[in-house]
Amino acid sequence: MKYDASFFQSFPDRMGTNSVKWDACRQEHGADALPMWVADMDVTADDAVTQALVKRAQHPAYGYTVVSDADKAALIGYWERRHGVTFGPEDIMLLPCVVTGLKACVRVFTRPGDGVIIQSPVYGPFRMSVELNRRTVMDAPLIRDGNGRYTMDLDAVEACCKAGAKLMLLCNPHNPVGRAWTEAELRALLDVLNRYHVPLVSDEIHADFVFAPRRHVSVLALQRERVVMLCAPSKTFNVAGLQNASAVSGDAALLKALGEETEASGVVSGNIFGLEAARAAYTEGDAWLDALMEHLDNNRRVLAEQVAGRLPRAILTPLEATYLAWLDLRAYGFDQDELMRRTEAAGVIFTGGTFFGEQGSGFLRVNLGCPTAHVVEAAARLEKALQG
Ligand SMILES: Cc1ncc(COP(=O)(O)O)c(C=O)c1O
Incomplete structure (x- = not known):
């Protein structure tokens, strides 16, 4: 079409x-x-998504399903093509949704009571992911200028690191302030976090909605260690009801720990229809x-x-x-x-x-x-x- x-x-x-x-x-x-x-x-x-779902539904057997190489290849190809970011199948872990990933990361990378940095105003579940897991929110609020444009307060981020923060949750691009963080901003943020060995979880669910001439810069393109990127077709292709997302990291130890956490808490990914829709969207959308x-x-x-x-x-x-x-x-x-x-x-x-x-x-x-x-x-x- x-x-x-x-x-x-x-x-x-x-x-x-x-x-x-x-x-x-x-x-x-x-x-x-x-x-x-x-x-x-x-x-x-997208008709390609609907056709893929209809075709699959016409085969009336819906048993346990593997996440195939083709599922991962579709995600890899998409990020390479649309954002110039390269990663391999071993860097990917499937999740039912991005908020599951935020919560799992909070549980894996911190202990109860530990501080987790967020930048308010930010998508509500960032704060909730910290508080529901009995960790402590360390807010480094964004700075707003007279025109309503927001920038990061890196002094505030550094103060949180100095005070013992164990993790940062970044919204990239940022919901609700609509910022597409630049490479310079992200590098400056990573500089601060790296000085204190604080890992970064970057929620990049809005990556595909960056208006030209700006472009999406993934933290994965800047650093492989100590970062986890969360992404999904759910916002981009409006398929949130099908529940399919991914954590991507070049840090094998982080990804392994995340896998053990989701296994222990019983989080299962790989819904047949979610996979069908994601594969169609990422390859034909x-x-x-x-x-x-x-x-x-x-x-x-x-x-x-x-x-x-x-x-x-x-x-x-x-x-x-x-x-x-x-x-x-x-x-x-x-x-x-x-x-x-x-x-x-x-x-x-x-x-x-x-x-x-x-x-x-x-x-x-x-x-x-x-x-x-x-x-x-x-x-x-x-x-x-x-x-x-
Ligand atoms: C920044 C951000 N992360 C995550 C989500 C929710 O994603 P999911 O449905 O995959 O948990 C949203 C939804 O609005 C969002 O804006």
Whole structure:
């Protein structure tokens, strides 16, 4: 099938599919609520993915399944082709999802009570992965400039290392602040961590959503020892319901320890349909993804226009990567609860900023993985929510 950006201006009705984004949202917030929250896109999947699933389902035997060489070769080929990162089959360990990987890494590389560095505001499960495992969050919050652009605070990272941190969790690219970390930034971070022998887990689930002229820089391209990279087709190809992800590391000892941890805790990977979808996406999905990126780039521009026109006091963080925009509404003077109440009453549901840490109070995260008309409608509803 041929794809262009217009393909993404419509998608099948998702109500009645047990969709978290749609069914659960409308159950909680009302039948007209427009869901602009969870990182799940309203898109029609690549036909190559659907065909692979249908073909597999036509063989009615669904027993235990091996993760084949072809599964790993598809992942390897994809990262080489799209990101210029090279690794081998021995560097890969499958996982059911990326958050499983974050939690397993916390358990493997630290002991209860140990400090783990995160950079708030950051995707909520980073903090939860630390706290649920009874480790201690050591926050090195990002620095925000007047235009809403964020950079790393390496002095704060170093202070955490000095205070005994045992691990760092990096979001690369960063959800929710939309940064595509540069090679210079990542090298500077690794310099600090290496001085204190602190390992780095880099969640690169948003790697494919970096807007040109920027490009994704994987930590794996910079260092093989003491780093684990987590990736998945789930965001890129919108197949999160199929549960397939990978940990990749050139550090055999780290990977072995991670394997022992998942084995001990009973985490099993290799769902037949997850594997089929990943293999099809990684080998045949480039055209669909390129067209999607064009569409998201346009949505990014439309949101900026809408914010400038309708929300003059808002600050929209420049979006370098991800399909998740970060909107500072603090100038409107509402606390987080009031912001959520007002947006719900206006019929639009965003992810509240405090999901990413207390620094997110007064912010909303806007999901742009939808038809452009939804971006415009959401902005109109948000404008209404902030009035009066
Ligand atoms: C940075 C980041 N990591 C992980 C996830 C979740 O990935 P998974 O469903 O594979 O656990 C998300 C989802 O939004 C995310 O934004």
